Amino acid sequence: MTPIDNSGATPLSPAGEHGAGCWSRIGVAGDRSCDLLPQHAHCRNCGEYAGAARQHLARAVDDVYLHGWAEHFRAPQVEKERLDASAVVFRIGREWLALPTAMFVRIAPHTVPHKVPHRNARGLRGIVNIGGRLYPCVALQEVLGIAEDGGTSREDRHTFARLLLVQWEEQAYALPVADLHGIVRYASGRVQAPAATINKGLLRFLTGVLPEGDLRIGCLDVGLVGHQLARTLR
Structure with missing residues (x-):
């Protein structure tokens, strides 16, 4: 299945090239060889990047996730040295x-x-x-x-x-x-x-x-x- 950008009008390349994490391989954090980069200037303007963000925010909240954040907020607050x-x-x-x-x-x-x-x-x-x-x-x-x-x-x-x-x-x-x-x-x-x-x-x-x-x-x-x-x- 070919992913579609936010406008629903321009099909992106198959997932093999512009798949998950493509920004770190061929985008701004990679070798910058992505053929969509001249059009979008930065990966954050691309539908593939936005789609990955939606998937991340919509992921299931499992016990591991809840336990990790519970441990984070349970930890005592470290007081920073006051530069007075x-x-x-x-x-x-x-x-x-x-x-x-x-x-x-x-x-x-x-x-x-x-x-x-x-x-x-x-x-x-x-x-x-x-x-x-x-x-x-x-x-x-x-x-x-x-x-x-x-x-x-x-x-x-x-x-x-x-x-x-x-x-x-x-x-x-x-x-x-x-x-x-x-x-x-x-x-x-x-x-x-x-x-x-x-x-x-x-x-x-x-x-x-x-x-x-x-x-x-x-x-x-x-x-x-x-x-x-x-x-x-x-």
Whole structure:
């Protein structure tokens, strides 16, 4: 018996060619050799595909089917981890660090700061012009006591130095970083206590360590970091 398409006017080829599952053999999911494909553009527009869907929906509801769905709905619901925090992750030297996303104004290309006369606070590199606005440029590695050298770029990634423009209270700052990982959303319960082997100078600025893939990210204390940034301008 030759199947008929939805219009009832155009007979399709025998089931040997356009039979059950033909879309996975000669259709869009197969080698695309079906002679009806140019006419219908996609298998979902073909009567054979629609007929198979009707047969699937009209099949008998047997005990196996009922048992399978009963087991599905009987299974306890798995609670997904609630991602209640987000941070921007960046690298200074060999250390991957993070600050809360809400603290960030924008990310800018790296630029050489201009020195400020009679200003020699620890970490203050000068000022930078970003989009017509001047920002004090503060080197976090000096503030946090991190060696600027060391660290390597991750595989399959291009590494570019950046300026992170962050806001603390009423003042914005530009922070040079060696690499930028991007925004990470995470559950605050995943944050672990810092290891005792972490640099002591850096350790006091951390609220914890966030595991993210192959990275171990130090979560910086916003209050302490903000206080240190403000000190550079006094």
